[in-house]
Amino acid sequence: MLAWVLLISAINAVLATSVQLYLDYRRDLADLEEHLNFVRDSHLQGLAAAAWNFDRPLVEAQLKGLVGSPWVAAAELRYGRTDEQRLAIGESLDGKEGVKAFPLEYDLGPRTVVVGQLRVLPNLALVYQRTLDRGLIVVLTQGVKAFVFSIALLWLFHWLVTRRLTRLSTLLSGFSPGAAGLLPLVTEEDRRANDELSVLAGTLEDAQTRLDAYQRQEIALREALEDEVARRTLHLDQALLEQQAIFDNSLTGIAFIRQRVILRCNASFEQMFGYGPRELTGKSTRVIFTSDKAFEQEASFFMPVLLRGGTYVGDCELLRKDGRTRWFTLQFKLLDVDDPEQGAVLTLHDITVRRDAEQALERLARLDGLTGIANRRTLDEALRVACRKASRDRSPLSVALLDVDFFKPFNDHYGHAAGDTALCSVADVLQSAMRRPYDLAARYGGEEFAILLPACEDPAPLLEQLRQAVVALAIPHGHSQAGTVVSVSIGAVSVSGTDRCEPGDLLATADAMLYRAKEEGRNRVVCQLMPAEVA
Known part of the structure; x- marks a missing residue:
């Protein structure tokens, strides 16, 4: 926080200082320009007369007077037919930038004669130095003000905001829904202040109360759900035991089939075909059919019915392990119509005795x-x-x-x-x-x-x-x-x-x-x- 406040204050100080220095710099340049205009108005006439009369001491005196001004770094007078004669005071003006040139005109009455040229080098170093001095002063004063302002702002922010937020954070960090007692988030100071943080503390306290109520309600619902799950689990375990007992002791042959492979079957199913315990598990149902043709033909009968969600019921001659055949009524049903890959349940009833009796009756009905x-x-x-x-x-x-x-x-x-x-x-x-x-x-x-x-x-x-x-x-x-x-x-x-x-x-x-x-x-x-x- 301190770093951000200082950074923002420093940026503001730099911007303000830059604007102030720029304005001062422009003012110094204006003063320099005004002084040069003064030189032109006050010295050109005298220098022109001195140059016309070839009064060298007077020219030097006036040039020294110009250079004595803090705004002028050097001055030079050029005269003669082609300005080949020079008289300079101060630095050489050759190759210098910013040199100001003023023509020297001498009034002869009916006409004016140009007797030479005054060249003046403005003292820009003075402008730069004054700008730098002002900059240092402004930076120091603005820096001190920014630092003092930042410290005051931080202290005020800490007293009004951070201190109270820290207290709320410390209290809420130890909050646990359902624990004994609620945390006192709103203090007397908050009630007196009646500001945004007071509203925040009140809102958090209300939320704490509701959250605690929801937690207690959730605990009650969870306990009720656990009781219901335990009751249903007990009921389901009992149902599974009963179903397993029915599966194991049923006289009906029952097998669970997936991809025409026997996943598991009960004892009656194994006994119907003369197999021992778990001997059929993992084997293809082809082993109980009399031929490959019968195996495929039976599939063509029951698959369309199963895929439509129906139950296939039919009579079929199947093969025992010892090679003998028996007649069965078989019933096929998918475990999940929407997902045939879950497999199907197959139930078998041995109808060999009944079928033999029916055939015998049929023969008797057709014979004398x-x-x-x-x-x-x-x-x-x-x-x-x-x-x-x-x-x-x-x-x-x-x-x-x-x-x-x-x-x-x-x-x-x-x-x-x-x-x-x-x-x-x-x-x-x-x-x-x-x-x-x-x-x-x-x-x-x-x-x-x-x-x-x-x-x-x-x-x-x-x-x-x-x-x-x-x-x-x-x-x-x-x-x-x-x-x-x-x-x-x-x-x-x-x-x-x-x-x-x-x-x-x-x-x-x-x-x-x-x-x-x-x-x-x-x-x-x-x-x-x-x-x-x-x-």
Whole structure:
């Protein structure tokens, strides 16, 4: 502070001194100019007369009088036709700057004659010395005044401002929000002064009070928050323990997957695939798929669903460690839809037993419970499909109906158990004759059977072999009018080259052919071939 005050005071003193010295210098120059004008007005006439009269002593006397003035450093008189004559007093004027020249004119009455030239060298050193002397005096006086003024100003500033600010700073440096008691920032002196520093002290005291209140409020809120965090942490720990217990003991297989790599899984998941504890951790999910194709195909199913934020649910055949396969219902769900890189959770339910049961029920629903061959429902479905294909491709299709001859008397005489055995034997013969995967033998109802032969133009030879094979079973039938053993009557129809193949029409025609075989004596084959124009 002292240095700044002194610096500012010194700058002000220098500026004031410079202005004062400049003005004094200009005044001295004006005095010098005035004296030279006086010389011109008072001495030129006398010097001109002395020079005209060649009065050397008088000229020297007047020149010495000029040089005796403090304002003139040297004087020189030049006269003659070309000013070649010189008379000088003081310093030589050759090469000097600032020399003043005055012509000497002598009045002869009708005319004026120039008899010479007076050259005067002003004493500028006197001007410079006077300026320097004044400068030293001003500097000393201004320096003393500036120093005294600075000390007085500093003392006044210290008493009015610095002292009070230092007290406030000392008090506030020890202030701690929430500590016992508030600091007395406003004193009696501040109240009496009632100035800007008093207002500042009052404002700081109010701020101290508010800050202390905020601190106490913050402490209360922080304690409440810590209690809430502790309570929620305890609740969260309990929830995590419960979730971990569920994860470890759930019968459902659970695994966390990222980039199709198993991060961790529960014991049920490992047991489902025959792996030991943590044996699957870090492995690709490829190890539980039956092939690379199945691995990629399943990804094409679930990835679009997951990226849309949905949950993928599907059934899939997966591979155990021992090479056996099991069927599972799998469920995929992303942990964070907005960030798929977080991974997904996979849950598995083993549905192998249920699926086997469903397939068994499906087989039972499509097979005849007594004979083990296809039932009427399966026949109807297969016949509709075969008719659509035959109509679309205009390909051949044959349908035959078989009836065990005089089966009711057989049941009445031999019993229903024997009748069931006979029907099973006939069904075995029919099934063994179905060589192609799309051929079908079915129980049509009671003792009637049906045969479906797609892409077959003439079924007669095959049907005749079947009739003979049934007879070759040699099942005794003492109450048959067609022979001594169980036999069958067969009616068949074959169509080709038509685009209007209807299941009902084919069955009706085959039934008519069966009725005709019975009319003609049973134990025979009657087949009708229907060309395209007839069909």
